[in-house]
Amino acid sequence: MRRERHTDSHDWTFTIGHDELVIHQRYEVLSIINDFMLGLWFAVGSVCFFFEGGIKTLGVWLFLIGSVQLLLRPMIRLHRYIRFKQLPDTDHDA
Template sequence: MADSTDSTSDPAIELRLGDRELEISDRYETASIANDVLIGLWFIVGSVLFFSEQLATAGTWLFLIGSVQMTIRPAIRLARRVHLRRLSGERTTAHPMDF
């Protein structure tokens, strides 16, 4: 029988700034998820457009847009860390499931 304090099945939540940190993290996580969905859509539509020679240029543009958005993901993570650090005035730890 598993121990109820097993951190692998139920990760601990750290609220160093209270509810404000949780609210900030939720907003950045939502932005990251929305960004990931858009990346997927750009690449799916771009892939379909490659089936037609006339639409290959549009597909290439969608791949470029998706690639640019892939650089936005670490920018979202960095913005979250900077935001939390400004609020706390001290170094914040990375969330175990950092988006």
């Protein structure tokens, strides 16, 4: 029995060998990945503060990266709701 697939044009599809990975709701997936990485940066950065020297500096950098990612969250959500569309060229002045 053969099934026809209808994927949304906004889905991401990756072919890996004989398998196909389809990611639905890509903005939601981006938001989840961003949140995961954000938690990772802050967790590792917090551990780095237990030590002196260069590793403490690494902690400061990870906190900075996490802070920048906090700014990405609303941008991902906003991009999900607002999409720019290329309009056809209507300038026919010769």
